[in-house]
Amino acid sequence: MLWIAIRMLTGDAQKFYGLLFGIAFSTLLITQQLTIYYSLIERGASGVYNAPEAEIWVMDQVSRTTEVNYAMPATALDAVRSVEGVEWAVPHLRAPASVRTSTGDLEGVTIVGVDDATLIGLPERMLVASKNILAQPDTVVIDDTGITNMFEDGQDPIGERLELNDQRAVIRGVADSIPSFTSQVTLYTKYSQALNYVPGSRNRLTFVLAGVSDGEQVADIADRIEAQTGLKAETRDEFAQAGVQFIIENTGIPTNFGITVLLGFIVGVAIVGLTFSLFIRDNIKQFGALKAIGVTNWSIVKMVAAQAALVGSIGYALGVVGTVLFIYGFSGVPTFKGFFIPWEIPLVSLGAVVVILAMTGWLGLRSVMRTEPAAVFR
Amino acid sequence: MTSLDVTETAICARSITRDFKAGQSVIRVLHGIDTDIRSGEMTYVVGESGSGKTTLISIMCGILWPTDGEVKVFGTDIYALSDTQLVNFRLQNIGFIFQQYNLIPSIDAAANAAVPLIAQGMALELARAKATELLEKLNIGDQANKLPNQLSGGQQQRVAIARALVHEPRLVVCDEPTAALDASSGRRVMDLLREVAVAPGRACIIVTHDNRIFDLADRILVLEDGRITHDGTDMPDDH
Ligand SMILES: Nc1ncnc2c1ncn2[C@@H]1O[C@H](COP(=O)(O)OP(=O)(O)O)[C@@H](O)[C@H]1O
Ligand SMILES: [Mg+2]
Numbered sequence: 001m002l003w004i005a006i007r008m009l010t011g012d013a014q015k016f017y018g019l020l021f022g023i024a025f026s027t028l029l030i031t032q033q034l035t036i037y038y039s040l041i042e043r044g045a046s047g048v049y050n051a052p053e054a055e056i057w058v059m060d061q062v063s064r065t066t067e068v069n070y071a072m073p074a075t076a077l078d079a080v081r082s083v084e085g086v087e088w089a090v091p092h093l094r095a096p097a098s099v100r101t102s103t104g105d106l107e108g109v110t111i112v113g114v115d116d117a118t119l120i121g122l123p124e125r126m127l128v129a130s131k132n133i134l135a136q137p138d139t140v141v142i143d144d145t146g147i148t149n150m151f152e153d154g155q156d157p158i159g160e161r162l163e164l165n166d167q168r169a170v171i172r173g174v175a176d177s178i179p180s181f182t183s184q185v186t187l188y189t190k191y192s193q194a195l196n197y198v199p200g201s202r203n204r205l206t207f208v209l210a211g212v213s214d215g216e217q218v219a220d221i222a223d224r225i226e227a228q229t230g231l232k233a234e235t236r237d238e239f240a241q242a243g244v245q246f247i248i249e250n251t252g253i254p255t256n257f258g259i260t261v262l263l264g265f266i267v268g269v270a271i272v273g274l275t276f277s278l279f280i281r282d283n284i285k286q287f288g289a290l291k292a293i294g295v296t297n298w299s300i301v302k303m304v305a306a307q308a309a310l311v312g313s314i315g316y317a318l319g320v321v322g323t324v325l326f327i328y329g330f331s332g333v334p335t336f337k338g339f340f341i342p343w344e345i346p347l348v349s350l351g352a353v354v355v356i357l358a359m360t361g362w363l364g365l366r367s368v369m370r371t372e373p374a375a376v377f378r
Numbered sequence: 379m380t381s382l383d384v385t386e387t388a389i390c391a392r393s394i395t396r397d398f399k400a401g402q403s404v405i406r407v408l409h410g411i412d413t414d415i416r417s418g419e420m421t422y423v424v425g426e427s428g429s430g431k432t433t434l435i436s437i438m439c440g441i442l443w444p445t446d447g448e449v450k451v452f453g454t455d456i457y458a459l460s461d462t463q464l465v466n467f468r469l470q471n472i473g474f475i476f477q478q479y480n481l482i483p484s485i486d487a488a489a490n491a492a493v494p495l496i497a498q499g500m501a502l503e504l505a506r507a508k509a510t511e512l513l514e515k516l517n518i519g520d521q522a523n524k525l526p527n528q529l530s531g532g533q534q535q536r537v538a539i540a541r542a543l544v545h546e547p548r549l550v551v552c553d554e555p556t557a558a559l560d561a562s563s564g565r566r567v568m569d570l571l572r573e574v575a576v577a578p579g580r581a582c583i584i585v586t587h588d589n590r591i592f593d594l595a596d597r598i599l600v601l602e603d604g605r606i607t608h609d610g611t612d613m614p615d616d617h
Contacts, residue, residue, distance in 0.1 A: 003502060004485060004493070011484020289480035292441050293541075294469025295497050296462055374442040376476050377432045377553045 001295065005303035006310055008283060015282075018275040019311040020318065023353055026268025027319020030261050030349040031341065032326055037257035039339040044247035045240035046178040047094065050123045050143075050186075051114075054209035056222050057239045058089070061232050063206070065243040066094055067110070067180070071203035072231065079229040080208045085216040086225070090115035091191050092207040095198040099150075099187070100163040107150055109185040111164070113194025120209055122175060122188055128158060129173030134190050140164075141173035145334040146185030162187075164197045178338045181247055265352050272311075273360040280304075280364035284371055292373035304365050308357040316353050320346050388549055388581035389415035389438050394447035396433050396604075407433050408604045410447070417548070417581045420572060420594070424587055424613075425601035431585045432553055434601065438583065439472050439551045440464055452548055469497055473542030473575075475552040479534050481526040481541075487513060487533075488522040491540035498545060505544075512540045515574065532563060536570075543574060550575045550582045561590050568594045589613075 010016050047066025048057070058080050063069040080089040093113030100106055114121030119131050127144055134141065140162070142150070147157050162169045164187070175188055189197065198204055210233075212221040218235050225233035234242065248254055280287075287300060323341060330336040394411040397404045407430045415421050415438070423431045436442035438449055440456045449456055452471065456464055473494070481490045489496075491509035496502060510522045516536045518529075526534055535555070542550055555571065556564030568584075568591045575582045576596075584595070592598065592613050600608035608614045 001497060004482065004489070004496065007484045007489075008482060283482075285478065285480045286482050289474070289476060290493070290497070291465075292468070292474055292476075293494055293497060294465050294467075294472075296465045298462075299497070372442070374436045376441075376474070376480060377436055 001299050001303055002306045005306045008286070008303075009279070009307045009310065012279060012282070015275050015279045016311070019272055019279075020315045022268055022271030022275060023311055023315025023356070024318035024322065025271070026264050026356060027316050027349045027353055028322040028326075029264030029267070030352050031320055031323040031345055033257050033260045033264065034345045034348060035323060035327060035339065035341045037253065037261075038342060038345065039336075040181070041244050041247045041253060042338075043179060043181040044243035044245075046180045046243075048236060048240040048243060050175075050177045051092070051121045051209060052124050053120045053211065054092075055212055055218050055236055056086075056210040056225065056233050057236070058208040058210060058225055058229070058231050058233045059206065061230075063232060065246045066207075066239075067243075068246065069094060069206045071201070071206050072208075073203050074205050076205055076229065076231060077208050079231070080210055080225055080233075083221070083225050083228050085213050085221040087211045087213040088118075088120075089208050089210040090118055090120045091205050092121045092209045093191055093194045093198065093204060094206045095194070095204070097165055097187075097197060099169075099185075101150060102161055105150075107185060109146070109164075109187050110180070111194050111197050112186055112188045113191040113198075114188055115209075116190045116192050121191075123177040125176040127174040127176045131173075133173045134188070134193075136172060138168050138170050138193070139172045139189065140169045140193075141175050141188040142171050143175050143177040143179070143186040143188075145177070145179040145183055145337055146187075147174065148334050149183060150185050165199055167197050169197065179334065183334070265356070268352070268356045269359060272356050273363065276308075276360045276364050277367075280367055284367065285376070287368045288371045288373060288376045291371065292376045297369055300368055301365060304361050304368070308361040312353050312357045316350060319349065319353075386417050386579070387414045388417045388452060389413075389583075390448075390450040391415075391438060392448045394434070394437055394444045394449065396430075396437060396442070397445045406604065408437070408444075411604075411606060413599060413606060413609065415581050415583060416597075418576065418578050419596040420576050420582045420584060422592065422595040422598045423583060423585045423601060424589075424592065424598055427587060429601045430604040431587075431601055435551050435553065435583055435585050439474070439549065440468050469494065470545075471548050473545070473547035473550040475535075475538050475542045475550070475555060477554050477557060479526075479538040481534060481537060483526055486523050486525055487518065487529065487537045487540075490526065490537050491544050493541055494545040494547075509540060509544050512544050513537070516540055516570065531558070532567075535567060539567075539571065539574070546580075548580050550580065551585075552583065553585045554587075555584065556586060556588045556591060564588060564591055565594075 060070040060072045077091050095111050097109055097111045098106055099109045122131055133139055142157055151157050157171045160171045212218050222233040222235050327339050391411055391413050394408055396408040397406050425431050437444045488506045488510045492505035495505035513519050513522050518533050518536050521529055521533055555567055597611055598613055599606055
């Protein structure tokens with residue numbers, strides 16, 4: 001009977017494709033929007049991800065994220081270094097600045113000062129030049145997405161001179177970094193150099209990045225730093241999460257994406273529900289005949305379930321493949337850099353598809369169940 | 379009319395009444411029908427439109443509950459069965475020929491004819507093979523792989539007949555088989571039904587008000603306003 005059910009459905013090409021389209025469209029919309037949402041808010045943690053060596057971020061009690069920070073006295077560095085179980089600790093400076101390009105444009109940038117000796121604080125990989133290029137005087141390294149913000153298409157940023165708070169800076173390298181939430185340009189430079197670029201107030205040490213000794217638990221050492229120094233110390237994961245949380249709490253992004261996801265769901269229910277009820281209506285006589293001949297209601301439930309499962313699995317697969325192609329296709333575009341589909345998201349859209357099909361299948365089934373077998377003689 | 383020897387009782391209907399609600403009022407469509415339908419015969423139920431023919435055979439074949447009364451089909455009190463048992467009883471024992479055929483449009487003639495066997499759980503290929511055999515007997519073996527909409531009306535009806543017989547049911551019911559046909563095709567269908575549907579141990583009930591084919595019946599029940607007013611081998615003279 002399941003074979004008959006499948007043939008009933010696939011034999012009606014118009015409705016079959018309508019149903020596939022509905023499911024695929026919903027899946028695509030939900031999966032794609034959730035992926036963009038997830039990837040976008042993850043950028044709230046880009047500052048953390050771009051300094052991969054740091055196991056612990058130490059900061060002033062009031063600092064919240066890599067961007068929302070309050071500087072500490074320079075003595076904080078030694079205080080952290082003196083905590084037992086801290087293998088290494090380096091200064092890290094993050095501050096906003098205005099930069100004037102050679103064409104005269106003014107651009108807001110983030111200055112990141114990385115440890116002079118170890119260069120800890122730079123992104124993992126460089127796209128142009130090596131990390132050691134920072135040893136040259138007045139050198140800054142720009143992040144790759146920043147290039148598109150600051151320069152015209154095809155313009156080579158290498159060798160470009162910038163004016164950073166009246167100080168000279170020359171771009172001599174490009175870092176492969178995850179864009180920040182605002183896609184603001186980031187300029188990496190040595191810590192000592194960064195102090196020159198950031199106008200002098202007394203405290204300019206925004207973070208201390210630390211690593212723990214072998215055999216120590218990162219969370220334990222973070223607790224110990226807090227207890228001993230009175231500063232705030234967060235593990236890499238905690239601080240990344242704080243960055244994401246900040247975006248969620250301070251932007252309309254969750255609501256906006258939530259609405260689109262809900263729309264995807266509603267459109268799915270509408271298209272699939274309408275098409276499926278039309279399909280049932282067109283076949284109600286056949287279902288009635290089957291009931292009269294001697295097909296149990298339970299068998300008919302299984303038939304409709306098979307129809308739903310077929311439409312659901314093909315439509316869902318199309319939707320997920322569509323999303324993958326979308327994300328893959330746009331992976332070269334800076335706006336979508338680093339976007340990926342975490343495994344939870346296809347599960348969420350699968351859940352949505354199951355709910356859509358269960359709802360519409362149930363509605364369709366009800367009319368089949370209500371059909372009296374005696375109706376076939378009328 | 380030559381009637382076959384085996385004349386066991388196929389259906390035993392006792393005091394069948396059936397009411398329908400029509401708005402506020404209740405209409406009694408059948409008024410205490412008592413009759414036995416015998417195997418090996420072709421029994422016609424005839425009467426004016428609205429006299430209750432469809433209601434009566436629906437009750438006799440287990441697809442419509444009587445308001446009152448008892449129906450035994452081959453000794454089974456069918457309305458004492460559970461829902462599932464009744465559905466199964468129909469699947470094993472009854473073949474239906476619907477007026478509108480109700481073939482499934484997207485499966486071919488052989489598969490349509492094989493539906494009762496498939497529903498009984500027979501493997502698809504075996505069921506199709508059996509159905510095709512029957513289609514050959516009905517002279518449409520060459521149409522077995524065609525979809526219903528590629529068949530003429532007459533061919534579709536033969537597929538519907540094959541579907542009613544493929545599982546060798548002991549009771550075949552058929553509502554107005556010739557209503558949509560001209561006189562000569564109507565006769566041909568009824569001849570065909572006599573040939574394939576009437577068998578020893580099998581009862582065949584035909585509902586019709588088509589007086590052109592009355593002479594093909596073994597027995598005729600006349601229904602008037604929900605009562606049987608005539609029961610015999612021929613039509614009463616006043617009809
Ligand atoms: N489901 C129903 N609801 C209400 N009235 C019905 C229903 N089925 C049949 N009737 C009524 O019962 C009477 C007999 O109908 P039916 O058995 O179909 O007659 P026939 O088949 O002889 O034309 C008609 O008056 C019809 O309107
Ligand atoms: Mg009728």
